[in-house]
Amino acid sequence: MHNYFGYCFIDREAASFPSCAGLHVETISVDGRKSRSSKFLTPPLSTGGIIAVVIASAAIVILFTIIGTGFLWGAGYEPVDRKSLKKMLEIAEPLEGRQVYDLGSGYGRIVVEAGRHGAAVTGFEMDPLKVWWSRRAIQRKGLAGRATIVRENLLAADLSRADVVFVFLWPGIMEKLKAKVLQEMKPGSLVVSYYHMFKNWKADFQDDKLEVYAYRIPARTPA
Ligand SMILES: C[S@@+](CC[C@H](N)C(=O)[O-])C[C@H]1O[C@@H](n2cnc3c(N)ncnc32)[C@H](O)[C@@H]1O
Numbered sequence: 001m002h003n004y005f006g007y008c009f010i011d012r013e014a015a016s017f018p019s020c021a022g023l024h025v026e027t028i029s030v031d032g033r034k035s036r037s038s039k040f041l042t043p044p045l046s047t048g049g050i051i052a053v054v055i056a057s058a059a060i061v062i063l064f065t066i067i068g069t070g071f072l073w074g075a076g077y078e079p080v081d082r083k084s085l086k087k088m089l090e091i092a093e094p095l096e097g098r099q100v101y102d103l104g105s106g107y108g109r110i111v112v113e114a115g116r117h118g119a120a121v122t123g124f125e126m127d128p129l130k131v132w133w134s135r136r137a138i139q140r141k142g143l144a145g146r147a148t149i150v151r152e153n154l155l156a157a158d159l160s161r162a163d164v165v166f167v168f169l170w171p172g173i174m175e176k177l178k179a180k181v182l183q184e185m186k187p188g189s190l191v192v193s194y195y196h197m198f199k200n201w202k203a204d205f206q207d208d209k210l211e212v213y214a215y216r217i218p219a220r221t222p223a
Contacts, residue, residue, distance in 0.1 A: 069126075069127050069129075070104065070106075070126070070127060071170075072126075073126045073127075073153060073173075074104070074154075074155075074169060074170060074172060074173030074176075075104055075168075075169040075170040075173055076170070077106050077107075077127075077130070078106075078168070079106060079107065079109050080109060080110060080168045080194045081194070081210070081211075083210060084194050084210040084211060084212050085109065085110060085113060085194075087207055087210045087212045088110075088166060088192045088194060088212055089113060089114065089117055091190075091192055091205055091212065091214045092114075092164045092166075092190060092192055092214075093117070095114055095117040095118055095119040095164070096117070096118035096119070097118060097119070097120065098119050098120065098163040098164060099119075099120055099122075099161050099162050099163045099164075100114045100119040100120065100121040100122070100162070100163065100164045100165075100166065101121070101122050101123070101124065101157065101159065101162045101164070101165045101166070102114070102121065102122075102123045102124070102165075102166045102167075103124050103154035103157065103165060103166070103167050103169065103177070104124065104125060104126075104154055104167065104168065104169050104173075105123025105124060105125045105130070105134060105149060106125065106130050106134070106168075107130050107133050107134050107137065108123060108130075108133070108134025108135075108137045108138065108147075108149065110123070110166050110168075111123040111134060111138065111147050111149065112134075112137055112138065112141055112143065112147065114147075114164075114166070115138070115141070115143040115146045115147035116141070116143070118146075119146070119164070120146055121146065121147045121148070122147075122148045122149070122150060123147070123148070123149045123150070124149075124150050124152050124153075124154040124157045125149060125150075125151060126151065126152070126153055126154075128151065131149050131151045134149050135149050154169075154173075154177070155173070155176060155177070155180065158184070159180065159181060159184040159185050160184050160185070160186070162185055162186075162189055163186075163189050163190070164189065164190045164191075164192065165181065165185065165189070165190070165191045165192070166192050166193075166194075167191065167192070167193045167194070167196075168193070168194040168195055168196075169193075169196060170196065171196055171199075174193070174196050174197075174198060174199075175198075175199060177198075178198045178199070178201065181215075181217065182217065182218075185217045186217065187217050187218060187219040187220060188216065188217065188219075189216075189217045190214055190215070190216055190217070191214065191215045191217070192212065192213070192214045192215075193212070193213045193214070193215070194211060194212055194213075195211045196213075197213045198213075198215060201215060203215055204216045
């Protein structure tokens with residue numbers, strides 16, 4: 001085999017020479033005559049290569065399913081940090097018997113913890129896989145009478161009965177949610193956010209280290 005000025009001269013089946021990839025190929029017979037020519041071969045994939053491609057594709061699909069789909073509706077998936085969640089629950093106490101919502105409830109970490117603290121808790125989540133998983137978690141933890149997951153867009157949820165709303169969302173959807181909580185939630189009720197703040201609304205509680213921010217819904221001024 002010779003590789004010369006972009007041409008690859010070989011005397012056997014061209015496809016068996018991965019180093020000819022992208023080159024013009026001249027196939028030469030034993031008596032020296034050019035018997036065939038073709039262009040721009042790509043290297044054949046070995047069995048190992050095919051397996052690697054299949055595994056990589058499956059990993060991308062699984063990763064996208066677990067983490068990625070939420071961004072289609074307003075926020076990608078990431079669980080709230082454990083220390084920050086402890087602080088969020090502490091700020092919202094007492095939770096016993098109160099109506100608590102987690103908007104964008106993911107795999108149910110906040111829902112389960114709020115349920116353990118005695119709250120009547122509802123998680124709103126769009127992703128069917130996360131809905132299924134968190135409903136199973138609720139069953140497993142024995143919280144079925146107290147915790148529920150609704151498959152619904154959080155922007156369509158009725159927040160009028162909520163005492164506490166937990167959120168861990170992205171800035172764009174937080175902006176839409178700000179108007180909604182101010183319009184729908186009862187005066188005196190609480191929004192506790194992890195990581196992102198509401199723009200142009202001073203938090204009533206703020207822990208910059210744990211990135212926890214709490215907002216009390218103000219009394220409505222008569223029109
Ligand atoms: C950052 S995760 C927070 C998960 C959970 N609250 C926690 O802290 O562990 C945001 C979640 O919101 C969900 N989500 C995003 N936009 C949504 C929407 N418009 N309606 C319902 N769920 C949404 C995503 O699927 C994702 O599971």
